[in-house]
Amino acid sequence: YYLQEKSGFPVYADCPITYYDEAYKGFEAQKEALKKAKHFIFMEYFAIEQAEAWNQVEKILVERVKAGVEVRVFYDDIGSIAFINGDFAKHLNALGIQCRIFNPFMPGLNFFLNNRDHRKIMVIDGLVGFTGGYNMANEYFNLTHPYGYWKDTGVQITGLAVRSLTATFLENWNAVKGNDIDDADFGKYLEQPYADPHAMAEEIGETGQSRAYVQPYADRPMDNEHVGEEVYISLINKATRYCWFVTPYLILTDEMVHAIRLAKKRGVDVRIITPHIPDKRSVFEVTKAHYPPLLEAGVKIYEYTPGFIYAKNFVVDGRYATVGTVNLDYRSLFLHFECGALLLYNSQVIALRDDVLRTLPECREVQLADCRTSLAGTLLDSVLRLLSPLM
Numbered sequence: 001y002y003l004q005e006k007s008g009f010p011v012y013a014d015c016p017i018t019y020y021d022e023a024y025k026g027f028e029a030q031k032e033a034l035k036k037a038k039h040f041i042f043m044e045y046f047a048i049e050q051a052e053a054w055n056q057v058e059k060i061l062v063e064r065v066k067a068g069v070e071v072r073v074f075y076d077d078i079g080s081i082a083f084i085n086g087d088f089a090k091h092l093n094a095l096g097i098q099c100r101i102f103n104p105f106m107p108g109l110n111f112f113l114n115n116r117d118h119r120k121i122m123v124i125d126g127l128v129g130f131t132g133g134y135n136m137a138n139e140y141f142n143l144t145h146p147y148g149y150w151k152d153t154g155v156q157i158t159g160l161a162v163r164s165l166t167a168t169f170l171e172n173w174n175a176v177k178g179n180d181i182d183d184a185d186f187g188k189y190l191e192q193p194y195a196d197p198h199a200m201a202e203e204i205g206e207t208g209q210s211r212a213y214v215q216p217y218a219d220r221p222m223d224n225e226h227v228g229e230e231v232y233i234s235l236i237n238k239a240t241r242y243c244w245f246v247t248p249y250l251i252l253t254d255e256m257v258h259a260i261r262l263a264k265k266r267g268v269d270v271r272i273i274t275p276h277i278p279d280k281r282s283v284f285e286v287t288k289a290h291y292p293p294l295l296e297a298g299v300k301i302y303e304y305t306p307g308f309i310y311a312k313n314f315v316v317d318g319r320y321a322t323v324g325t326v327n328l329d330y331r332s333l334f335l336h337f338e339c340g341a342l343l344l345y346n347s348q349v350i351a352l353r354d355d356v357l358r359t360l361p362e363c364r365e366v367q368l369a370d371c372r373t374s375l376a377g378t379l380l381d382s383v384l385r386l387l388s389p390l391m
Helices: 002-007 023-035 054-067 086-093 162-173 197-205 227-238 254-265 283-287 292-297 330-335 347-362 377-385
Strands: 012-020 042-047 068-074 098-100 121-124 128-132 147-151 154-158 208-221 242-246 269-275 299-305 308-310 315-316 320-324 338-344 363-365
Touching: 002 208, 012 023, 012 269, 012 347, 023 121, 023 128, 023 154, 023 347, 023 363, 042 054, 042 162, 054 068, 086 098, 121 162, 128 162, 128 320, 128 338, 154 162, 162 208, 162 269, 208 227, 208 254, 208 315, 227 254, 227 292, 227 330, 227 338, 254 269, 254 292, 254 315, 269 347, 283 292, 299 347, 308 330, 315 347, 320 347, 338 347, 347 363
Parallel strands: 042 068, 068 098, 147 308, 242 269, 269 299
Antiparallel strands: 012 154, 012 208, 042 121, 121 128, 128 154, 208 338, 242 315, 299 363, 315 320, 320 338
């Protein structure tokens, strides 16, 4: 009700859903779905790297363009700046792929430089949609290993619920200013005149699918609703047996800390998995500064030892789960454009739960003795938590 009334994202029933516990599995499914595109392809990513993984996708996109498919690619400038050269957009446009850049990097001239597009969305023909934690870069699929083994996750949705992902893409695509012509009519992309969604589900050969309730949603920093945080806090408050987080960063607001500690007081089993090998050392130190108050409340915290875990998953009581782009940090919760999918009462919620259970043996449990408990350490943690909004 909250997501529909305050953000305009309805809940859909009877939509096939597939959860991918590794990014490379989702990537393979995406490539197969792209090959079957007949009308349009929308792609929106925080980071795209001109390397092996993207080259595989680009080859398929060029083939689809030649077949008459409309292809649009949208990427965040800051997120991709270290991965691509300045002519990337021109390169794609020359191939017949429409490309736009979100919030170009212009120091001193851009008052919204901190508001990045952190969303990860792929939509094929308005019938098949993907979202999750991973970008289109080699490290996410373990083609390179800068931080050990990279674990990430995603979800595929088929059917009417893809409308929400399509609308989310078009929202930002049409927000880019310049000489580009914006869409005057969204209807042709939202009404799904092309095929029966269940027939499409069978055609793309889904595995592990579950036809049940799903609610794709998005968050934006330009309104007064902190949707990402409200969803997490609402789910924490609904937990009666357990709530388990997987997040690359743990930089919490006081409201979320209170909700987590209160859940533990109610007897809820609260567990949080974070990386053991960080991608950003300074952010990792701030993450560790948030450990002691939670550990003292009885929350169990685990660090993923094989490498870096970038998934943003939350599962509650085997009934509710989220998969998406919303990290547990200030940037995701308040500054970035984000998206996700709320899963309700279906087997893929159980799949998320089972993924956590498989991941826990690969983790080390953090003890209070592992934290900075001296006076100097406590003061340092206090300062780091004070600086959290800057991370």
